[in-house]
Amino acid sequence: MRVVNRKENYIIDDILKGELVETSIKYYAEAKEFYMNEDKSLKDDTKMYDVYQYTLEDGSEVGHLCWGLTVMYPVLINGECNMTRGHFHLNETCGEFYYGAQGNGLLMLMDAHGKTWAEEVFPGSVHYIKGALAHRLINTGDKIFKVVACWPIAAGHDYERVEKQPFGYRVFKYNNKLEHKEIRR
Numbered sequence: 001m002r003v004v005n006r007k008e009n010y011i012i013d014d015i016l017k018g019e020l021v022e023t024s025i026k027y028y029a030e031a032k033e034f035y036m037n038e039d040k041s042l043k044d045d046t047k048m049y050d051v052y053q054y055t056l057e058d059g060s061e062v063g064h065l066c067w068g069l070t071v072m073y074p075v076l077i078n079g080e081c082n083m084t085r086g087h088f089h090l091n092e093t094c095g096e097f098y099y100g101a102q103g104n105g106l107l108m109l110m111d112a113h114g115k116t117w118a119e120e121v122f123p124g125s126v127h128y129i130k131g132a133l134a135h136r137l138i139n140t141g142d143k144i145f146k147v148v149a150c151w152p153i154a155a156g157h158d159y160e161r162v163e164k165q166p167f168g169y170r171v172f173k174y175n176n177k178l179e180h181k182e183i184r185r
């Protein structure tokens with residue numbers, strides 16, 4: 001049997017590295033509108049989160065998978081906890097797995113009617129996100145929050161839908177205490 005040493009993609013220093021790994025960095029300048037109020041004390045080049053993605057496929061088939069890692073920094077934006085933009089999948093038959101790798105946070109979920117709830121994410125926690133649910137990660141801790149994900153590339157990202165129907169809660173931290181604020185629509 002031929003044993004292939006797939007050295008080109010691996011986790012090193014807790015980061016996904018390799019020739020085929022695509023990296024994108026979300027700076028505060030591009031994330032301002034996610035939060036309730038702009039925080040003028042934050043510089044535009046403040047790093048909010050990094051997304052690393054690895055696949056050998058092109059997404060032309062629903063069975064084509066992508067492996068990813070999201071690294072979220074412990075930033076408060078006028079007291080609001082740092083979060084990802086959040087999205088529905090364009091193809092609702094496509095679910096996704098999340099796995100808590102480091103730090104603490106929440107996986108916020110929302111159904112088609114706007115009903116919103118969350119799951120605690122911590123090192124070792126495994127989360128199955130059903131294809132029809134919008135999802136967003138929130139760093140509620142004081143340290144870097146890392147979450148591994150696996151999803152079909154064909155899932156796509158529908159950001160417009162969460163802009164039209166925003167998640168029902170926002171998470172804040174004041175004096176080290178978390179507050180979940182319900183958003184009135």
Ligand SMILES: O=P(O)(O)OC[C@H]1O[C@H](O)[C@H](O)[C@@H](O)[C@@H]1O
Pocket residue numbers: 051068069070084085086087096135136149150151157
């Ligand atoms: O794209 P966002 O909503 O900002 O989320 C950031 C990233 O989080 C996870 O890693 C998802 O699996 C990615 O598909 C997504 O791009």
